[in-house]
Amino acid sequence: MRLTIPEREIMTPGHLACQGCGGSLAMRYALKVFGKDTMLSIPACCWAVIDGAFPYTAVNVPLFHTAFETAAIMASGIKAGLMVQGKDTTNVVAWAGDGGTFDIGIQALSGAAERNDDITYIVYDNEAYMNTGIQRSSATPEGAWTTTTPVKHYKKGPKKNIVEIMAAHRIPYAATASVGYPEDFCKKLEKAKNTRGFKFIHVLAPCPTGWKSDPRYTIKLAKLAVQTNSFPLYEITDGIHYKQSIKVKERKSIKEYFKYQGRFKHLHEDEVQHLQNFIDENYALLEMKLE
Amino acid sequence: MKKTMMGNFAASWGAQLSRVQVIAAYPITPQTLIVEKLSEIVADGELDAKFIKVESEHSAMAACIGASATGARAYTATSAQGLALMHEMLHWAGLARLPIVMTNVNRAMAPGWSIWADQNDSLSQRDTGWMQIYASSAQDILDSTIIGYKVSEQVLLPTLISFDAFFLSHTVEVVDMPDIELVDKYLPPYNPEYKLDVKDPRSFGALTAEEYYYEFRYKMQEAMDKAVDVIKEAGKEYEKLTGRAYKLVHPYRCEDADLILVTSGTIAETTNVAVDELRAEGKKVGNLRIRVIRPYPKKEILEVIKGVKKLAVIDRNISPGYSGIFSQELKSALYNEVNIPVRSYIAGLGGRDVKIQDIKDMANDALKNDSPNDLIWKGVKL
Numbered sequence: 001m002r003l004t005i006p007e008r009e010i011m012t013p014g015h016l017a018c019q020g021c022g023g024s025l026a027m028r029y030a031l032k033v034f035g036k037d038t039m040l041s042i043p044a045c046c047w048a049v050i051d052g053a054f055p056y057t058a059v060n061v062p063l064f065h066t067a068f069e070t071a072a073i074m075a076s077g078i079k080a081g082l083m084v085q086g087k088d089t090t091n092v093v094a095w096a097g098d099g100g101t102f103d104i105g106i107q108a109l110s111g112a113a114e115r116n117d118d119i120t121y122i123v124y125d126n127e128a129y130m131n132t133g134i135q136r137s138s139a140t141p142e143g144a145w146t147t148t149t150p151v152k153h154y155k156k157g158p159k160k161n162i163v164e165i166m167a168a169h170r171i172p173y174a175a176t177a178s179v180g181y182p183e184d185f186c187k188k189l190e191k192a193k194n195t196r197g198f199k200f201i202h203v204l205a206p207c208p209t210g211w212k213s214d215p216r217y218t219i220k221l222a223k224l225a226v227q228t229n230s231f232p233l234y235e236i237t238d239g240i241h242y243k244q245s246i247k248v249k250e251r252k253s254i255k256e257y258f259k260y261q262g263r264f265k266h267l268h269e270d271e272v273q274h275l276q277n278f279i280d281e282n283y284a285l286l287e288m289k290l291e
Numbered sequence: 292m293k294k295t296m297m298g299n300f301a302a303s304w305g306a307q308l309s310r311v312q313v314i315a316a317y318p319i320t321p322q323t324l325i326v327e328k329l330s331e332i333v334a335d336g337e338l339d340a341k342f343i344k345v346e347s348e349h350s351a352m353a354a355c356i357g358a359s360a361t362g363a364r365a366y367t368a369t370s371a372q373g374l375a376l377m378h379e380m381l382h383w384a385g386l387a388r389l390p391i392v393m394t395n396v397n398r399a400m401a402p403g404w405s406i407w408a409d410q411n412d413s414l415s416q417r418d419t420g421w422m423q424i425y426a427s428s429a430q431d432i433l434d435s436t437i438i439g440y441k442v443s444e445q446v447l448l449p450t451l452i453s454f455d456a457f458f459l460s461h462t463v464e465v466v467d468m469p470d471i472e473l474v475d476k477y478l479p480p481y482n483p484e485y486k487l488d489v490k491d492p493r494s495f496g497a498l499t500a501e502e503y504y505y506e507f508r509y510k511m512q513e514a515m516d517k518a519v520d521v522i523k524e525a526g527k528e529y530e531k532l533t534g535r536a537y538k539l540v541h542p543y544r545c546e547d548a549d550l551i552l553v554t555s556g557t558i559a560e561t562t563n564v565a566v567d568e569l570r571a572e573g574k575k576v577g578n579l580r581i582r583v584i585r586p587y588p589k590k591e592i593l594e595v596i597k598g599v600k601k602l603a604v605i606d607r608n609i610s611p612g613y614s615g616i617f618s619q620e621l622k623s624a625l626y627n628e629v630n631i632p633v634r635s636y637i638a639g640l641g642g643r644d645v646k647i648q649d650i651k652d653m654a655n656d657a658l659k660n661d662s663p664n665d666l667i668w669k670g671v672k673l
Contacts, residue, residue, distance in 0.1 A: 037489050041357065049498055057494035062487040064360055065496035067379055070353040073345060077315065077357025077365075078487060080341040084312040084363050090489055108353070111346030 004183045006032040015058035017050045020215025022205030022222060023097070023124040024050055025179045030093065030122060031059065033189035038091040039082075041066055041074035043105060045097030046131045047124070069104040071096035072112035075119040091120065091193055098125040098139035102160050113169040113198045120192045120199040123162065126207035134210040141230070143275050144263045146210070151266040158278060163202050163236065170239035172197040177233060178204045180222025184233055184245050191235070204231045212262025224257040229283040234290070242289040254279055292468050298459040301429040301466050302368060302394040302452070303328035305436025307338045308474045309392070311366035315343040315354035317373060320406045321456045322396045325368040348373035352380035352393075359389040360495060362486040364440065366391070370456065371398035371412040378416065381449075385420020386507065387496060388514070390443030390481065392436060393421075395453040396460045397556065397607075399641040407642020408455035410556065410608035414584075414616045416451065420511055422518055423585040425555040426454040429464040431582075434535055437474055441525045444481050446514045455607075456642060458557040473532050515586040522583060539588035542595045544570060545577030550657055551596055553604040553621055555581045558638070558645050562605070565650035576654050581617060589624040602631050603657035605650070605669075607639040614666045632663040638670065645669075 010031035017024035023046050031038065040063045042048055048065055051058050066074040075094035082090050094112075096105055101123040109121060128146045129135040136146040138160040149155040166174045173195045177185040185203060192199035206222050208215040225231035226246055233246040254276045258264040267275070296304070302325045306314070314333070316326035333342045341358075345351045348369050355365035369377065374395050384391050399409035413423060424439065426432045432454055439450035454460065485493065499507070519539065526537040543563050545551050554562045559580035569576040579595050581588070596602060602625075606615025613619065618635035625631060634657045639645040653669055 036492075039487055039489065051494060051497060053498040053500055054494075054503055055497075057492075057497065059494070060492055062489060062492045063494040063497075064357065064487060065494070066353065066356070067383055070350065070380070073350040073353040074357040076343060077313065077354030078361055079357075080313045080315075080343055080354065081358035081361030081363035081365070081487075084339070084341050084358075085361065087361075107346060108350050111350060114346075115344070117343075 005029065005186050008032055008035070010036060010060050012058045012060060014052070015050050016052055017046070018209050020208040020218040021050070022179045022207060022218050023047060023126060026124045026203045026205050027059070027095070029179070029182055029185055030189055031061065033186050034091045034093060034193055036061060037089055038093060039078055040064070041071050041078060041092070041094045043071040043096050043100045044068040044131070045100050046126070047095060047097070049131060068100055070108055071100055071105050072119070072121055073108040075121070076112045076115070076117040079117060079119050094119055094121040096123055097131070098123060098127060099129045099137040102138045102162050110169065113166060113171050113200070116171065116197045118196055118198070120201065122201045122203060124203050124205040126205050126210060127159070128210050130207050130210040142278065143267050143271060145266060146263070154266065163200070166200040167236040167239045171200060173235070173237055174200040175235040176202045176231065178222045178226050178231060179206070180219050180226060181233060181246055188235065188245070210263070213260050217260045221257070221260055224252065224260070228252045228254050228257045228279065230254060230257060230279050232283060232286055234286065242286070242291055244290050292470070293465055294468055295463050296429060296466050297324065297461055297463050298429045298432055298454055299324040299396070299461065300328050301433040302436060303332065304468060305433040306366045307332050308469065308471060309437050309440045309478060310338070310364065311340055312363040313341050313343070313355065313358035313365045314367065315345050315351040315358070315365070316367050317345050317348045317351050317369070319348070319370045319373040321398060321460045322368050322370040322373070322394070325394055348376045349380060352377040352384065355391045356380060356384050356387060356389055359391050360387065360487050362481060362483050364481045366393070368394035370396040371400055374412045374416060375400065378419070381416050381419035381421060384449045385511070388447040388511070389449060390440065390447055391449040392439040392443060393449065393451050394432070394436070395451055396456050397453050398456045405641045406456060408458055408557070408607065409640050409642065410453065413451060413453040414608050417585060417616070421449045421451045421585065422583065424450065424452045424583050425581065426452055426459070427556055427559045427580060429459065429466045430535065432459070433466055433468065434529065434533070434537060437478055438525050438529055438537055441478050442518060442521050445521050446518045448511070448514050448518060455557040467533070469533055477529065477532055518586045519588065537582070538591070539583040540591045540595060541580040541582055543578040543580070545579055545595050547575055548577030548599055549575040550601045550603060550654060551577045551579050551599045552650070552654060553579050553581065553602055553617065555617060556607060558605055558607060561645060561647055562650050565647045565654065568647065569651060569654055574654070574658060584617070584620065587620060587624065592621070592624055593628055596631065597629060599631060601657055602633045603653060604633060604635045605638050605645070605653060606635065607645070609637055609640065618665070632661065634660065634664045634667060636667045636669045
């Protein structure tokens with residue numbers, strides 16, 4: 001059998017992630033692929049803590065902690081600094097949560113994408129401000145409970161479609177990924193590593209703490225999100241060529257995905273149906289674009 | 292080589308002569324000309340640098356921080372709203388101890404929209420851990436940029452060089468441009484002990500408990516204290532190469548003065564002329580220009596003003612609810628040391644011209660009145 005995930009481990013044990021953290025798994029895979037010739041720009045997000053408090057670190061590559069809205073531009077600045085010193089081969093990776101990407105960091109993200117800066121931006125999406133204690137972000141899916149969207153006023157309106165926004169910048173490479181499909185995720189990381197210009201990867205990273213799910217279901221949920229078409233896995237090259245990387249033969253009901261998560265348990269039958277319809281509509285839209 | 296140039300271009304050439312490696316900038320009046328010129332200089336291959344045309348000033352400073360953390364020499368320029376937008380990242384650059392040099396063209400904060408001279412923009416950034424220089428001529432701007440890197444890279448603190456909108460940014464003066472060979476001799480390439488390096492992977496700026504944070508602040512203060520002497524030394528060395536002296540404070544005809552005016556920026560240059568006229572009228576008046584406000588040159592100020600009967604501060608800025616900021620700083624330096632009455636004037640906010648006669652009026656008012664006064668509005672129209 002051919003191993004598609006590099007065996008090397010760059011991230012170390014002893015990090016501070018919660019049990020069942022999808023975000024820490026995502027980093028483990030990313031570093032396996034990117035290797036030691038990599039630098040990270042990490043803004044305020046769970047990973048600002050997961051890496052460990054000063055003087056410890058768990059990533060074994062240079063890491064620059066930065067302000068919430070600056071993941072992308074910090075990476076661009078690092079890349080420029082390296083380029084003028086002839087250190088052109090280093091992979092510079094901006095690594096941010098959904099809040100730092102969909103919300104407060106979108107301006108700097110859009111700027112770096114428009115300039116086509118030679119960096120890889122990875123958003124590990126746990127669908128809320130989890131580090132501050134589960135507040136809604138514009139990546140929170142409709143229907144979800146968070147501490148700022150209590151069940152009486154659960155999250156209204158759809159999750160922002162960040163990949164479409166990034167593709168609209170006509171960047172060389174954009175992709176969705178899930179920690180439930182590590183081979184697929186690693187292939188996409190490899191592509192990003194070997195592409196010049198701006199790369200964007202949106203990886204779904206379940207959060208047992210915020211999703212009110214059992215830590216043992218992190219992988220199950222990361223798979224179900226894909227199998228229910230609520231988080232389809234695809235790639236977009238040059239902003240126009242859409243390719244599905246994991247094809248779902250028969251999509252499962254959204255109920256199957258919801259039932260392992262406390263954050264959706266308040267939803268009534270008609271509300272679940274509304275969300276099911278939305279997912280199906282969204283998927284139909286995507287299908288029209290697939291090559 | 293002597294050239295005529297606008298103050299703004301003196302900043303551009305200062306950055307070019309300093310061989311900055313990464314420039315990240317965003318346009319704002321009256322700064323824009325600085326980075327326009329630099330983009331030309333880079334495009335023409337006269338400077339081997341990467342120019343990142345960012346989407347905001349906040350990102351400009353963030354990009355400079357990232358570049359500087361890799362060991363590259365980074366530069367940006369801004370004004371007013373742009374500087375205010377950077378505020379969060381100014382703290383970041385200071386606490387990350389990165390020797391970035393930035394030019395700020397002093398412009399009034401909005402509303403109402405004003406593009407004219409006023410120091411409230413940069414003085415609002417006083418406590419961010421940046422050294423702050425207030426230049427008073429185009430020559431000062433160019434030289435301070437080069438000296439700024441020299442000092443910053445020794446003490447690992449960033450430097451902000453500010454000067455007045457239009458009175459200096461868009462005024463043409465004669466500037467002696469040092470030869471690049473001379474500057475290279477003075478300013479060696481930046482090579483920090485700690486930087487982002489894949490061969491020596493470290494995490495910078497991680498979560499820091501009270502166990503360590505307090506000491507980081509102590510070390511920053513230590514660096515500021517050390518900077519006083521480093522600025523003096525760097526100034527002396529520069530004088531040897533160019534003949535031009537730069538100190539933390541520049542006294543003019545202060546030796547036997549009864550009254551010393553305390554000024555900064557372009558008002559300081561006008562004040563020198565006012566002092567000459569007052570002296571011709573038999574009034575013993577001097578001018579003390581504060582060139583560096585962080586680190587605060589307390590000892591250097593006390594040396595000049597000891598023995599003077601009166602002080603009068605002219606502030607082109609105000610901390611609403613108290614008084615002019617240079618005035619507050621001066622009074623806190625005097626307290627516990629000497630007992631000299633201080634009269635504090637606000638003048639020239641939002642670019643209102645401060646003429647020679649205005650300065651003479653303030654000096655005459657101070658000569659006439661023995662009582663101290665924290666806040667006198669010069670020429671307010673109500």
